[in-house]
Amino acid sequence: MSYFVIGYYALLLAVSCLAAFYNRRSVFLLAFSLTLVSFVLGIVGGVGALKAVAICAGLLGLTAMVSYAFREFLIALAPIETAKELRTAPLTAAFGMFVIFTYAIAGIFAPWIAPFGEAEVISSAFAPADENMLLGADQLGRDMFSRLVFGARNSVGLALTATIAAFVLGAGAGLLAATKGGWFDQFMGRFADVIMSIPSLIFALLMLSIFGPTTPVIIIAVAIIYAPRVFRLTRAVAGNVVVMDYIEAAKLRGEGTGYLIRREILPNSMAPLIAEFGLEFCFVFLLVAGLSFLGLGIQPPTADWGSMVRENATLISFGDITPLIPAAAIALLTVGVNFVVDWMLHRSSGLKE
Amino acid sequence: MGDILGLVGKRLGLGLVILFIISIIIFFMVELLPGDIAQAVLGQGATEENLAAMRKEMGLDQPAIVRYLGWLAGAVQFDFGSSIVTGKAVSAIIGERFVNTLFLAAYAAVIAVPIAIILGVIVALLRNSIFDRVANVATLTSISSPEFFLAYILILYFSIKWGMFPSNAKISDGMTLADLLYRTFLPALTLVLVVVAHMMRMTRASIISLLASPYIEMARLKGAPPWKVIVKHALPNAWAPIINVVALNLAYLITGVVLVEVVFVYPGIGQALVDAVSKRDFPVVQACCLIFAATFILLNLAADVGAILTNPRLRHPK
Numbered sequence: 001m002s003y004f005v006i007g008y009y010a011l012l013l014a015v016s017c018l019a020a021f022y023n024r025r026s027v028f029l030l031a032f033s034l035t036l037v038s039f040v041l042g043i044v045g046g047v048g049a050l051k052a053v054a055i056c057a058g059l060l061g062l063t064a065m066v067s068y069a070f071r072e073f074l075i076a077l078a079p080i081e082t083a084k085e086l087r088t089a090p091l092t093a094a095f096g097m098f099v100i101f102t103y104a105i106a107g108i109f110a111p112w113i114a115p116f117g118e119a120e121v122i123s124s125a126f127a128p129a130d131e132n133m134l135l136g137a138d139q140l141g142r143d144m145f146s147r148l149v150f151g152a153r154n155s156v157g158l159a160l161t162a163t164i165a166a167f168v169l170g171a172g173a174g175l176l177a178a179t180k181g182g183w184f185d186q187f188m189g190r191f192a193d194v195i196m197s198i199p200s201l202i203f204a205l206l207m208l209s210i211f212g213p214t215t216p217v218i219i220i221a222v223a224i225i226y227a228p229r230v231f232r233l234t235r236a237v238a239g240n241v242v243v244m245d246y247i248e249a250a251k252l253r254g255e256g257t258g259y260l261i262r263r264e265i266l267p268n269s270m271a272p273l274i275a276e277f278g279l280e281f282c283f284v285f286l287l288v289a290g291l292s293f294l295g296l297g298i299q300p301p302t303a304d305w306g307s308m309v310r311e312n313a314t315l316i317s318f319g320d321i322t323p324l325i326p327a328a329a330i331a332l333l334t335v336g337v338n339f340v341v342d343w344m345l346h347r348s349s350g351l352k353e
Numbered sequence: 354m355g356d357i358l359g360l361v362g363k364r365l366g367l368g369l370v371i372l373f374i375i376s377i378i379i380f381f382m383v384e385l386l387p388g389d390i391a392q393a394v395l396g397q398g399a400t401e402e403n404l405a406a407m408r409k410e411m412g413l414d415q416p417a418i419v420r421y422l423g424w425l426a427g428a429v430q431f432d433f434g435s436s437i438v439t440g441k442a443v444s445a446i447i448g449e450r451f452v453n454t455l456f457l458a459a460y461a462a463v464i465a466v467p468i469a470i471i472l473g474v475i476v477a478l479l480r481n482s483i484f485d486r487v488a489n490v491a492t493l494t495s496i497s498s499p500e501f502f503l504a505y506i507l508i509l510y511f512s513i514k515w516g517m518f519p520s521n522a523k524i525s526d527g528m529t530l531a532d533l534l535y536r537t538f539l540p541a542l543t544l545v546l547v548v549v550a551h552m553m554r555m556t557r558a559s560i561i562s563l564l565a566s567p568y569i570e571m572a573r574l575k576g577a578p579p580w581k582v583i584v585k586h587a588l589p590n591a592w593a594p595i596i597n598v599v600a601l602n603l604a605y606l607i608t609g610v611v612l613v614e615v616v617f618v619y620p621g622i623g624q625a626l627v628d629a630v631s632k633r634d635f636p637v638v639q640a641c642c643l644i645f646a647a648t649f650i651l652l653n654l655a656a657d658v659g660a661i662l663t664n665p666r667l668r669h670p671k
Contacts, residue, residue: 026483199604209629335498
């Protein structure tokens with residue numbers, strides 16, 4: 001028994017007892033079940049496993065603190081109405097916002113943040129990290145950290161453009177179908193059914209094999225694949241709005257379709273559409289990352305997270321985690337966006353329990 | 354009973370129609386190529402005679418409709434022509450690989466489905482507790498991670514640091530089942546992680562919306578014990594959503610398998626597709642796409658049919 005193990009259990013038990021004493025039920029349950037799990041882990045994995053748990057808990061605590069501070073920061077800066085909303089955000093959503101904020105900064109100011117250019121060869125292949133290169137070099141000797149920063153601009157930018165394209169197409173068609181109705185509505189509905197019954201990755205691969213993996217093709221392909229999903233939702237949301245009395249009144253006033261969509265229907269179906277935008281962005285981002293991992297995304301030498309994983313994958317067999325970093329960057333952003341979307345959906349649905 | 358058969362038949366017919374339209378899309382998409390297939394295969398430097406000979410050999414001198422009908426007739430009999438890169442029959446290339454892919458997907462499904470449903474129900478019963486919240490964060494994280502991220506993490510720990518499982522899922526004939534299961538454990542585990550997260554969330558959502566319905570409230574109010582509320586009142590109505598969740602996620606497995614196969618160098622149809630795409634081997638791409646789409650539609654169909662069979666309300670559409 002080392003001091004670490006004794007301290008570890010003492011801390012956990014102290015936290016559980018304190019929580020139980022002060023009637024904090026959820027904290028108690030969490031702490032005590034962690035204690036029980038730790039018994040098993042300690043027996044199976046030894047001190048190493050317990051240390052890993054401690055490190056994870058420490059990281060989690062750090063993340064929670066960052067999220068809390070960031071939420072307070074936003075509340076302090078935001079106007080009163082928004083601040084009120086922000087107060088209801090759980091820590092996970094605050095964490096998501098923090099991640100999105102960080103990525104946005106990295107993407108926008110990439111050339112100033114990154115110490116080297118994205119295609120600049122500065123050392124030997126797979127050079128280890130030193131004070132010059134934070135994360136070492138990649139397979140051609142380019143600085144991993146700089147490429148990661150530029151990747152925020154390229155990968156996220158591509159996914160964002162593609163999502164916006166899908167949204168403009170899908171939401172536009174959905175709103176039009178809801179207002180017009182009739183054969184246009186029917187036709188678009190069936191068309192969406194057909195597109196949605198092809199698996200997205202397969203459809204993307206088919207289109208890329210034919211038109212070649214260039215950036216415009218990727219954007220158009222993704223837009224075609226995801227527009228039907230957006231169309232479905234917009235059609236459903238707008239369908240509920242269209243039957244309202246004020247729409248009837250506007251129609252009787254003699255307003256045209258354009259006015260109806262812009263001034264009456266869109267403002268009343270905005271909330272679910274924004275949440276959907278976040279969700280779609282996650283799907284698109286994962287799809288594009290998958291494509292570039294397969295070598296069919298943004299072409300080299302442009303830095304792109306998916307292809308960075310593939311190019312450095314050989315390092316994994318030496319137990320080096322470098323290839324995991326861009327993959328983690330992808331996962332982190334998707335997790336962050338999902339957390340924010342989760343909170344928004346929760347808020348707008350009013351929680352059905 | 355005739356009622357049900359009619360509904361199922363109608364749904365099957367719709368599935369066939371969609372599959373037919375998809376075959377049209379897949380075939381005529383290649384026609385959109387700048388130039389034509391012969392040009393794409395031979396490249397810019399090809400002479401006129403070579404191009405003409407190639408076109409003749411591939412039947413490109415015939416109108417597209419005729420070629421489409423020929424291709425469709427072949428596809429129905431699992432004959433997709435021959436690869437333009439190796440010249441081998443496409444069905445020979447992908448036949449065995451398709452079985453491998455189905456094996457991997459089934460392996461993952463057998464592990465994932467029971468775990469996911471049990472966990473999903475537990476989380477739904479414990480909703481709003483700390484476990485529910487932890488599970489929510491964990492599943493969201495798992496869903497949000499790209500498959501290759503999970504796959505490389507598993508390789509790093511299970512195969513390189515701890516040396517428990519091989520990172521390369523190469524399989525050959527004549528391997529015993531136990532050996533096969535051992536070799537393909539990591540790819541299957543990757544798929545399990547993603548699919549369990551999806552399935553758990555969907556199961557949780559459908560069980561919660563079920564538990565919120567008035568007849569459950571009624572059963573509770575009349576004093577039925579909690580297990581009886583679940584088993585006798587909730588479960589019969591829960592089958593339809595659960596079957597739906599399972600079928601949809603199996604359909605999801607079919608796509609997820611592509612990336613996982615590439616990471617683990619598993620000889621499945623997904624890898625054949627990716628290879629063919631980078632070599633621009635169109636007959637193979639078309640065949641793989643058609644097979645994937647057909648499987649996808651079939652599973653969605655199974656979900657609908659299962660829902661119709663278990664839920665009498667769906668048998669009488671308004």
